[in-house]
Amino acid sequence: MKDNTIIVGLDIGTTKITTVIGEVAAGGSVDIIGEGTVPSEGMKRGSVVNLERATHAIKQSVQAAERVSGVKVESVYVSVAGNHAKAITSHGLAAIRRNQEIAQPDVDRAIENARAVPLDPNLEIIHTLPQEYVVDGQEGIKNPVGMHGVRLEVDVHIVAGTAGPLLNLRRCVQEAGLRVEGFALHALASGLATLEAAEQAQTVVVVDMGGGTTDMAVFKRGNLAHSACIPLGGEHVTADLAQILKIPMEEAENVKRRYGAALPELADQDLTLEITTSSGSTHAITAFELSRIIKPRLAEIFGLIRDEIDHTLGPVELVAQNVILTGGAALLRGAPELARDRFRLPVRVGRPRGIGGLTDIVSGPGHAGSVGLVLYGIGEDGKVPHLVYGDMAPAVTAPSTPDVPVVPAPTPEPVAATPDKPKDKVGPSLADRVRGWFKDWM
DSSP states (O other), X not given: OOOSEEEEEEEEOSSEEEEEEEEEOTTSOEEEEEEEEEEOOSEETTEESOHHHHHHHHHHHHHHHHHHHOOOOOEEEEEEOSTTEEEEEEEEEEXXXXXXXXXXXXXXXXXXXXXXXXXXXXXXXXXXXXXXXXXXXXXXXXXXXXXXXXXXXXXXXXXXXEHHHHHHHHHHHHXXXXXXXXXXXXXXXXXXXXXXXXXXXXXXXXXXXXXXXEEEEEEETTEEEEEEEESOOHHHHHHHHHHHHTOOHHHHHHHHHHHOOSSGGGSOTTOEEEEEOTTSOEEEEEHHHHHHHHXXXXXXXXXXXXXXHHHHTSOHHHHOSEEEEESGGGGSTTHHHHHHHHHOSOEEEOOOOSOEEXXXXXXXXXXXXXHHHHHHHHHOSSSOOGGGTTTOOSXXXXXXXXXXXXXXXXXXXXXXXXXXXXXXXXXXXXXXXXXXXXXTTO
């Protein structure tokens, strides 16, 4: 762990770029001393599409954080998102000489054997994250060093990114006058910032709902066990509203934030909005009808995440204990309730915890990724530093803020469904039907 140092996380997203400056004191506490958020430019679905504009936005974000902290930023940990990031789990094996203790070189050898899996030459490895070790058939070992055995095995979660997008990200950061200290998967960073102490012993699904993408990570006993990216996010909900209501994206985003809900029954039943279209005509729409536009796209996102987990790890109800929603889009009213219906698990909104300093600024779910990059930089091992827990209670309870309830799991009946039960399909046809609902008044 790094002490008495400055660690900077640079979260480069589709809709915003956030820089968070953290200071690790000698006693192990982490204080956030600087933050800068600006609208993103030159990015699309986690990849750079305009080098000059992306570089300019990065400079603005870093300069804003520097002004708050009074610290000159030289190097940063950068988030990696988008569907160009690939993840696999590989098995490694190392033989141990009889009557000898397992030493660190033996562990390194097992991990290196797991890394020897053939990969596309166009991929660059970002993370090599060991899961639990197995010694002579004994599972669940966190650290085998010092143990006796003749056969050491390990499963390693390997995350790799396409070389082109990573080179473009690195170039933008370097053009902004910064050094890339390391890359970190966005979903991993979000999990590091939001996992509670008791969840370190469970299997938890972290869903980071960004603007252009939704990143998903499955943490098993504190280790990243699976990750994926869905190329849909909050911006697509905004685009649906803009298309159906015939209004600019900026206005659609404002309407979504102020009056939208993921479930129509949670919308303000007495609220009617006057919408002025791009052509100048005016129409009335209720908050209930507005939510009927929003729900299909969010249900589609959650459905795709569920399908990814079901097909890779098994039925999500049997694999995980709960779901954490984070990212800016997680603040949409009714999102946890809709997620609960799709995953059939308890759901809560995840916020950064275990930090000091500017907690009032970085306490929202939209800062989970950037704060998580700082925590990742402390150890660079892909695990939550124990120092961030402090004296937190070990029980999984609702966060202290009253506006973030834990949404309990639904009644047991649906959970008992067998894996081959047909799933609800939410896709373009549903979006077309939604458009049809409002065709008459547009």
